Amino acid sequence: MKIKTIISTNKLLGCHYPQRIQSLILRNYLESRGLPNVLHVTSLLDDPDIIRREVLVDEGITIVVFFSMGQVNNLSVSDFEALVNFLAKSQTEIHFALEAEIFKSAKELIALRSNLNIVENSKFRSIEYPEFKKAENKVVNFVTKNHLSSKRDYQARAKDEKPEYAALAKKFDKDYWDGSRDTGYGGYVDDGRWREIAQKIINHYGLNDHSSILDIGCGKGFLLKELKSLLPNATIMGLEISKYAIDHSSPKVTDCIVQGCASEVPFPDNSFDLVFSNMTLHNLYLPELFKALKEMERVSRNSCWLGVESYQDERQKWNLMRWQLTCECFFTPSEWQWIFSESGYRGDYELIYFD
Ligand SMILES: C[S@@+](CC[C@H](N)C(=O)[O-])C[C@H]1O[C@@H](n2cnc3c(N)ncnc32)[C@H](O)[C@@H]1O
Structure with a gap:
């Protein structure tokens, strides 16, 4: 199984989240869903064409996880909707994950997107990475x-x-x-x-x-x-x-x-x-x-x-x-x-x- 993860984030306080924090959130997301912890690619994207290519070009990918896609805010609502629908129809299994929410369908994400200001201004900023927190300090026995x-x-x-x-x-x-x-x-x-x-x-x-x-x-x-x-x-x-x-x-x-x-x-x-x-x-x-x-x-x-x-x-x-x-x-x-x-x-x- 080949998994690709694509991260799209706004800047928060002038910075993107550090890559390792994003990777940890994604790792926990995959693990909590019983998916193999293979971060095939993580990239910071907000261009719909590049996102389309990312899914189409790389053959053999069975799952794509979009992280924070709801935050791609330089797209019009209709462009965003078209992109999400395009992804939802592709052959791969698509997951949408936001810091606080997991979306089971493109429809849910689009509905949220139409109310995006709320996500960005209240929910998003008030979130303390609940998924990420759960990922902390796991017992892993090797010795x-x-x-x-x-x-x-x-x-x-x-x-x-x-x-x-x-x-x-x-x-x-x-x-x-x-x-x-x-x-x-x-x-x-x-x-x-x-x-x-x-x-x-x-x-x-x-x-x-x-x-x-x-x-x-x-x-x-x-x-x-x-x-x-x-x-x-x-x-x-x-x-x-x-x-x-x-x-x-x-x-x-x-x-x-x-x-x-x-x-x-x-x-x-x-x-x-x-x-x-x-x-x-x-x-x-x-x-x-x-x-x-x-x-x-x-x-x-x-x-x-x-x-x-x-x-x-x-x-x-x-x-x-x-x-x-x-x-x-x-x-x-x-x-x-x-x-x-x-x-x-x-x-x-x-x-x-x-x-
Ligand atoms: C019990 S041995 C473990 C060695 C090795 N990790 C192992 O599992 O076999 C403890 C190790 O910690 C090193 N050590 C002790 N204090 C250290 C410090 N302040 N910084 C880096 N290494 C230290 C010792 O020299 C020693 O190699």
């Missing part, structure tokens, strides 16, 4: 299966020397990666688990060889390596604070990793289709965590995914406290949701628990 498959001896981790071990671990240097088990991984090697996770991420976000992807806190780049091998022509980048991890990263991706901190991501706005971060941001103190979440939103033009540690009850909290070496964020799921909302992070997330 829980692996996390649960490891057995952990929590008590063995709760040694008296733990504070000293933690201080060493927090340098994210050799002790953390390839030193003793007390101060970190005890030898961080590629055990083959990342392939399946990379494939799941690609499938979920509809990534392809044209996609650009950033992994924040990518460690030795094992997941990046799998993403690169599955999508050899995609733009794959990592950001990592640890020089040791970069120096010992998989040679296939070393050149893709930039040294830096998650709270100051050294890339321009809207640089990546997907920005994700696995088991990294809970290592930050709260002010840096907020900055890092804002940074994820800033550099992503479409999707974000975040995996962090959490707990749901006192047992999980105790286990987490005994197990962790570098964690600074001990938050319940509702606290995480509060942080997402306060920081403006709208992406997906996964919380892992220690049972």
